[in-house]
Amino acid sequence: MKKPLTLPILLLMVLMSAVIAQSQDLDAVFNRGLEQFNSKQYEAAIASFRQALALNPNETAAYYNIGLCYNRMERFNEAITAFKEAVRLNPQYEKAYIQLGNNLDDAKRYNEAIAAYMRAVEINPNNASTFRELGIAHERQKNYTAAAEAYEKAVALDANNAEYRYLLGGIYLDLKRDEDAMRSYEKSVALGYSKGFAQYELGLLYSKRDRTDEAIKMFLEAIRLKSDYSSAYKELGDEYNKKEMFPEAIRSFNDAIRIDSGYADAYLGLGNAYYNDDKYSESIQPYKKAVELSPKWITARNYLADAYLYSGQYGLAEEMFRSAIAIDAKNAESVYGYGLACIQLKKFELARQQKIKLEALDMSLASKLAEKITAAEIKP
Known part of the structure; x- marks a missing residue:
C-alpha cells in the first residue's frame, strides 16, 4: 500500500514546478526579445528584455541586450547605463566592458572609454579586437603613440588581420613614420584588405616617392574595390598627368567629378591635364569651376x-x-x-x-x- 506524500514534499514539488515555469517564461520572453532585436524592433525588444529582468533581476544578458538596442538607436547614454548594470552584476563580463567602451567612445567620453577597454584587457589580455577599440579611442584623442602601441598589440595577437595592419599604417602616418606606414599598408594589401583605403594610402606613399607605376596600380585597385572612390580617381588622374597620359588623366578626373560634382581638386587636375597637353582654351572651364568652388x-x-x-x-x-x-x-x-x-x-x-x-x-x-x-x- 502506497503512503501518501507528506506536506513538505508537496510544497517542494510545487516550488520546483513554479521555478521551472518561471524559467520557461524567462526563456520565452528572452527569445522573443532576441527575435525583435534581429528584426530591428528595438523598442519592442527593450520591453521584452525588461520583462525578463522582472522575472530575474540578475539576468546580465538582458542588460547587455538592452544596451545593444540603445546603441542601434544611437541612444548612447542609455546604452551606457545598461552596460554599466551588466558589469555591476558580473564584473568579469568582458563583452559588456567592450560595448561599454564603444558607447562611451560614441558619446565622446574617451577617457572613460579607455578605462572600460583596459578593464576588458585585464579580464582577457588575448583579445585582439579589444586592442583595436583601445587604439581607436586613443586616436580620437590624438594620442598617436598610445594608439600605435594598442594597434601593435592587436597585430601581435592577430598577425593576419588586414584591417589591423591598415589602422596601424594610419597611425604611423600620423607619427610621421612613413616607411613603417608603407610596410604596414603593403602587408594589409597582401593580406587581402578589401575596402580600398589601404590601397589608396599606399598609392599616395608611392606617389610621394615618384614610384608612379606602382601608385597607378594601387589607385586602380582602390577603385576596383570601391567604385565610388572619387579621391582615388583624382589621384589616379594626377599620376597619369605625370606620365603625360593626358586622355587617361582626363577620363580619371571626369570620373572623380561624376562621383563628386563639388570636388575642386578634381576640376583643377582636369584643367592641368588640358593645360599640360597645350590645350589652354579647354583648360579654362575646369579652372573656372575650381575657383567657383574654392x-x-x-x-x-x-x-x-x-x-x-x-x-x-x-x-x-x-x-x-x-x-x-x-x-x-x-x-x-x-x-x-x-x-x-x-x-x-x-x-x-x-x-x-x-x-x-x-x-x-x-x-x-x-x-x-x-x-x-x-x-x-x-x-x-
Missing part, C-alpha cells in the same frame, strides 16, 4: 589666369592675377603672372612695379620678369 584658392586663380594668358586673353589674365593678389599680396607666382599680363598689355610701368615687389618675395622670379620686360620693350 574662391580663396590662390593656386586655382593663378592657374586660371595662366590659362587666360596662354590663350591670348590678356585682360582676363590681368584681372584674375589681380584677384589672386587681393587675397594674398605676398604670393610671388601671382605677382609674377600679373607682371607677365602687364607686359602683354604693354603696361610696362605696372610690370616694373611687380618686378620691384618680387624683389622682396622671390629674387629668381624678379630677375625673370626683368628680362621679359627688357625683351618686350626693345622688341620692334
